[in-house]
Amino acid sequence: MKILFVIALILSLPTCAYAQTGAGNQAATAIAAASPFVQRAYAELKAAAEGIGDRRLAGATRDGLEPETCIAHRVGLTDKDKQGIVTALIAQGFLKGGGDLTDGVFPLVVGDESPCPHLPQPIFAAPGGNEGSHHDWPGGLVQHEAFNLLNALDLAEAYHDQSGLTPDRDTLTAAVIWHDWAKSLVFQWQDIGVEMPEISIAGTGAHHILGLAETMRRGLPASLVQVQACAHAAPEDGDRIEVDNWLRAAAIIARVDPSKYLPAKGVWPEECHIHTLSDQNxxxxxxxxxxxxxxxxxxxxxxxxxxxxxxxxxxxxxxxxxxxxxxxxxxxxxxxxxxxxxxxxxxxxxxxxxx
Known part of the structure; x- marks a missing residue:
């Protein structure tokens, strides 16, 4: 009964940081921590981040995988700041629906409004999909990402071998890891064992937009943010406007100028299409x-x-x-x-x- 003992132990520690965001997150953390299957995937992602050649990008991506990472787009935000961002998103048509949407854009975190807000659960404890969907269990997120990363790098190799292209593996690696990163924010565990619901921002799941806001706020390369944005759709035909809107919505949340992240003359990095394909698991x-x-x-x-x-x-x-x-x-x-x-x-x- 080892795993049950671990869960009981964690639930008995009221001083644990994750207690601030609910016993569900704590129990999920215990289950994922005890799973060799999950921890192998987590180790693969950390090794991949460490292997990124651009040392600044490697350091930021490796840091993002750590439980104690600071959530850059949440640093120092007050309730007034959050409401202003939500109002701006509504004004641009990126948020729809009645009621208070603030909690959907800014889910509960550890140390909110502090100089270093933390994730409500370690990334290795988060599910990879919403309730009843793919990878909807503790650790499903890192397993989903590890699989998608293999997809992306295999596709890059195939394009190189068959078409002579040279996709940037560093950009692809970071884009895959960062794309679903914010699922650790939006897919928190309720005490009963089900996930909190995710809202839609700019016509897609909030995790996609919040992940883009995070890399923008961390000052990561525009090319990386662009490739990251392509996970849910390739910027072709009618979808081009949709991908542009994802970047614009994320820029509002990150409090940055969106023009820095919109591709010059509408030319997107070739890695964009590989990332779109690799996210189809x-x-x-x-x-x-x-x-x-x-x-x-x-x-x-x-x-x-x-x-x-x-x-x-x-x-x-x-x-x-x-x-x-x-x-x-x-x-x-x-x-x-x-x-x-x-x-x-x-x-x-x-x-x-x-x-």
Whole structure:
């Protein structure tokens, strides 16, 4: 019962920084910290950041992966500042909907309004997708990023070998790591084990815009920010205006001049299209996540869990299984052998005392 002991220990520490943003973030941190599968992906990302040739970019990207990193676009922001930014986003048509949208643009963090606000959870504890979507478990974010990074670098090599292009691997590496970085802000864990909802900014998930605001505020190269912006769409035809708007919205949040980040004469770096292609893992991972969640719900009774007891089932069974094995393996076992295959895959986890 090692992982349960770790969770109980963390939840018992009211002085822990993450207690300020909820017990859910603490429990997710414990699960992800105990998963070799997650920690391997996290180590791969840190090694990739360290390997970036541009030492300033390497240092900033490596720092962004650390739990104690300062959130640059949140440093010193007051409630008045936040409201002014939200008002500007609404005025430009980048925010829509009624009610107070401030918490969606500025999720709860540790040390808000301080000289060094911290992430509400380590990046290795965050999920890679929203509730019910791809990689929606503790550590899913770093696993998603590690996979996308392999995609990006393999595509760069293929373009070099087959077309003679020389994509900048440093830019691609940093763009992949920074693109989903803000999911650690927007996909926080509620105590019951589900994620907080994400709002839309400029027609896309808030994490995309907040990640761009972070690299802008850190003063990272405009070429990197441009490639990072291309994750959700290539700047072609009608999507060009959309990508421009993502940069403009991020610049409002970062309090910088957007013209610095809009490509001169509309010419985007060639790495943009590679980044767009490399971010498509969700197309395979999302169906796998749906199938894995169905398989786990069907298998839960054999391990003494009831999916109707959402909090217990989620924290003590579902998220542990997903963080330890990943949705792809569970879905594959179900496709090949049905319930029997899933039970065989999960039984070693029970033997190890994980649940």
């Amino acid at each position: 969700w197309m395979v991972a999302e169906p796998a996540a749906v199938m894995a969640n169905e398989a786990l719900a069907a298998a839960a009774g054999a391990f003494g869990f009831d999916p109707a007891d959402v909090k217990t089932y989620t924290w003590h069974f579902r998220l542990i299984a997903l963080s330890t094995l990943g949705a792809d393996r569970i879905a594959e076992a179900w496709r090949r052998e049905g319930d029997r295959g899933v039970l065989a895959l999960l039984e070693p986890l029970r033997a190890r005392g994980l649940f």
